[in-house]
Amino acid sequence: MPQSLAQILVHLVFSTKNREPWLDDGLRDELHAYIGGIVENQKGSLLKAGSVADHVHLLIAHPRTVAPSEMVQEIKTGSSRWLKTKGPKYVNFHWQSGYGIFSISPSHRPALERYIEDQAEHHRKVTFQEEYRRLLSRYGMGFDERYVWD
Template sequence: MPQSLASLLVHLVFSTKNREPLLQDECRDDLHGYIGGIVSDCGGRLLRAGSVADHIHLFISHPRTLAPADLVREIKIGSSKWIKERDKCLSAFHWQGGYGMFSISPAHREKLERYIGNQAEHHRVVTFQEEYRRLLTLYGMEWDERYVWD
């Protein structure tokens, strides 16, 4: 077969360093758009983004030619630099060191898009830590609580 094709849908989640509430409402749409550009430059497509003050969810059609860790690195480095340049008060901004990336069936696409779009409402009653533990359990991941948070 001369053409290589792939359908790799992923849900990517990560927080600000120490879950500090630094992502302000007025910059989130621009941040999501900027991250969409990074993903596009890497050969993927950002399908949906949602964030609250201390973390972000990204639904991505992952590029077939790039390792997951490399895409996350590009997103974190590029968006962190953008945040620091946009607001000099955030010159010490950092994302957490780790992340969660989960494969998504095309059959679950709409449900995930709704979930990501409803982050503000969702986090009125659920903390990031509670949500992240639930996601890890839902996706059958094993983790050590000592190494999940930074």
């Protein structure tokens, strides 16, 4: 086969350092657009983005030529640098060092898009830590509580 094709959909989740509420309502759309540009530069597509004050959910059509860890590093490093240019308030901004990245089936895409859209409503009842534990459990990922949070 002369052509290489791939459809790799991933759900990427990461929080601000210590889950501090850095992400203001007025900044989120611009942040999502900036992250979309980073993903495009890596030859991927940002399909859906959602966030609340302390974390981000991204649905990405991941490029077949970039390792997931490289994509995440580009997103987090680039967006952190960008946020620090948004005024003195953000000079000490940092993302957490870890992240969760989960493969998803194309048939689950609509449900995940709704989930990402409903983040503000969802987090009126559930903390990020509760949500993240549920995601790890749903995807069958073992974890040590001592090393998940920073």
